[in-house]
Amino acid sequence: MGVDVASCYRRYAPMVLRRCRAMLYDEESAHDAMQEVFVRLIRRADMLTETHLGGLMYCMATNVCLNVIRTRRRKPESPDAERIELIADTDAGPDAVDANDMLNRIFEHEDASTRVIATLHYSDGFTLEATAKAAGLSVSGVRKRLRMLAKRARKLKEHAR
Numbered sequence: 001m002g003v004d005v006a007s008c009y010r011r012y013a014p015m016v017l018r019r020c021r022a023m024l025y026d027e028e029s030a031h032d033a034m035q036e037v038f039v040r041l042i043r044r045a046d047m048l049t050e051t052h053l054g055g056l057m058y059c060m061a062t063n064v065c066l067n068v069i070r071t072r073r074r075k076p077e078s079p080d081a082e083r084i085e086l087i088a089d090t091d092a093g094p095d096a097v098d099a100n101d102m103l104n105r106i107f108e109h110e111d112a113s114t115r116v117i118a119t120l121h122y123s124d125g126f127t128l129e130a131t132a133k134a135a136g137l138s139v140s141g142v143r144k145r146l147r148m149l150a151k152r153a154r155k156l157k158e159h160a161r
Contacts, residue, residue: 002046003053009038012057019058022123023065033064040064059134066112106153114145121146 016037020030037060041048048056107115117135120126121142126134132142 003041003048003050005038005042005045008041008053008057012054013038015054016057016061019061020065023062023119024068029068033061033068036064037061062116066116069115070112102153102156105156106149110149114149117142117145118149 013034017030017034020033020037021027024030024033037057040060041057107118113135117131117137120131120134121128128139128142132139135142137145
């Protein structure tokens with residue numbers, strides 16, 4: 001029993017890296033998170049089987065990235081330094097910074113699971129049913145959280161004008 005970590009890395013590393021990039025918006029952090037996913041896989045390789053390994057890797061990447069996001073939130077460098085770094089690293093200009101700032105304000109008082117739900121549904125294109133299954137909630141629970149996020153986004157947009 002167990003999985004071949006080397007073949008797993010060749011097969012799933014691109015998917016894991018895409019997921020980490022999508023959640024962390026930082027190439028260096030995404031690579032670090034991807035490596036952490038495979039370190040965790042190595043630790044548990046003898047207990048795993050090849051079945052549903054892609055889904056497991058996706059969930060592991062999501063969880064590792066959420067841990068990174070939580071750590072950043074608890075121990076931010078400095079808001080000004082983070083914003084300056086974001087502006088310097090982006091090719092999209094101030095609109096991308098404004099969008100990122102808006103997303104941070106939308107999610108600042110939400111659970112990490114709500115961010116995952118929104119990412120799965122809006123960014124990754126999951127259906128409500130697939131999102132609910134991945135999050136361990138009912139479809140109505142997912143729908144309610146997405147509705148509350150949309151409401152908060154509208155309020156923030158109105159106040160920004």
